[in-house]
Amino acid sequence: SARGGSILNQLEAFLKKLPDSSLVVLIDEYDAPLTTVINDQFGFARVREALSAFYALLKSNDRVIRFLFLTGIITFNKLSIFSELNNLNDISLSPRYGSLLGYTHIELKEYFSEYLVRASKLLGLDEVRLLDDLTKQYDGFCFEETARQKVFAPWSLLKFMAEPERGLKNYWFESGGKSSVLIQYMKTHILSNPKDYAKTKSIALSHLSGSSDVDGLSDVGLLTQAGYLTIKNVEYETAFVGYPNREVSSSMAQLYTEQILDGRNLVQVGASDVIRELFNGNAEAVFQLLNKAFLSIDYKNYPVRDESSVRALAQVFLSCFGLEPSIEVHNNKGRSDLEVRAGITHWVFEFKVVREGESSEKRLEEAISQVLRQNHGKQHHVQELIRMVLIYSLQGRKFVKWQLVE
Structure with missing residues (x-):
């Protein structure tokens, strides 16, 4: 723009008056102007053009620059922005x-x-x-x-x-x-x-x-x-x-969660107390709170299709609280779906999905048998072990049954 050109002209006049090696230039987040228009193709091109002109001006007056230091997150078309300022050391x-x-x-x-x-x-x-x-x-x-x-x-x-x-x-x-x-x-x-x-x-x-x-x-x-x-x-x-x-x-789990829940977080969907109930060892409350999260999922972009989807979503939700859930934890007889430590309590989750026309009761029995047969969680020396089976209905988009395995 005319105003931008005027500013550059004033800056050039200022630079030409400076002695050699007299200027230190520090630019933090040089990409910030581009960030604000990342989704605007026309605006992005205009900002990039303006930045290119600015850096070209620095290059043409490099005799006065003693030291130049730039930081930034994204190297948007680095070569086109800095094509004139070609003496940078990355x-x-x-x-x-x-x-x-x-x-x-x-x-x-x-x-x-x-x-x-x-x-x-x-x-x-x-x-x-x-x-x-x-x-x-x-x-x-x-x-x-x-x-x-x-x-x-x-x-x-x-x-x-x-x-x-x-x-x-x-x-x-x-x-x-x-x-x-x-x-x-x-x-x-x-x-x-x-x-x-x-x-x-x-x-x-x-x-x-x-x-x-x-x-x-x-x-x-x-x-x-x-x-x-x-x-x-x-x-x-x-x-x-x-x-x-x-x-x-x-932090990443929180970002994923906001995407998965269509812009909301676990507090907004009423599921944030799951962390407290995990520490308290309250299985029924965990079942209810996980359901609140799963019922709020943006199914258009994040459809739940199978057990691995359920497992992955549960891992993301639990990671929001600073917990470190692990999926597919192996022992000498098999592997569990998800395990997580909350204080003195070590939780082992086994997830099964039930499709339309299938028996949720049968799936529950299969899951319990699998946990017992493969000794899920028994390899750990923990103060309290809770092994929980949850059955997820693909049609209902929620957990329909749960049971603890003694």
Whole structure:
């Protein structure tokens, strides 16, 4: 626009007056203007054109720039935006800078030793246990292509150290884990099938460092660059990515849940108390609350077709609370559908589906027999074991029977 051109002219006049190597330019989230118009093809092109003009101006006056540093989540058409600014050094996947965006274990112990002692006393944990809990909750981010350097999320760690008496809360999601680019993307896209929620995913390293336009965005690439997925290991030129820690896996489950429940969360559909009932060991309440969640599913985009669908959805719902449900847990005689620990109680769930015309009572008997025959959950040394069978009606879209297996 004319106004934009005028601003660039004023900026150019300003830059030409500066001495050589006198200007430091720091730009955080350079992609933010593009994020707001990610679903507007015309607007996206105009913003990209304006950004290209701005960076071309910096390039033509590079004599005055001593240091230029940019951060951003998405490399939208990186080459077209920065085609003029071609002397940038992309350090996104460089092992040399792998610890730049978080705290390492060494840094945590060296610079936060007094805070760790204080937190340990306030929470009644020894320091070894505390460090282990912090690692599971906030560590695991990897930003370099060798997958050797892991770091803690700095914001979450600092928030915990400031108020350790509050426990290990989900600070990352509260402070920006629900990134604007992801929210805009989700307005016109759905996330992957819930069956893929906990699976390790793969992506070419070139897709993480190369350019991409709106139409070429993949949810795996987007989630990796937004911090939900992180590099776990690398084989040849393929990165295998997954959730870095419990905090992020819980946040991701919340996003999945909002998609699955058509924009609502478990509180809004009346199912949030399931976490309390799991800790209390109240099987009947768990049955009722899971039904509230399943009856609220957006069946157009997330149809429930089989046992694996039921299992995957239950895993996502339970993960929202910071629990770590595991599916297909093996022992020497078979495998259970889903297991989850809630305090001193270890839950084992066996799901069966019943189609139109089939007997739910027969399915219940089959499931109970399977749990007993395969000794589900018996391999664990736990204080309290609850084994529960649930029968899901594909026609009724709800659980119709349940029973505990003694």
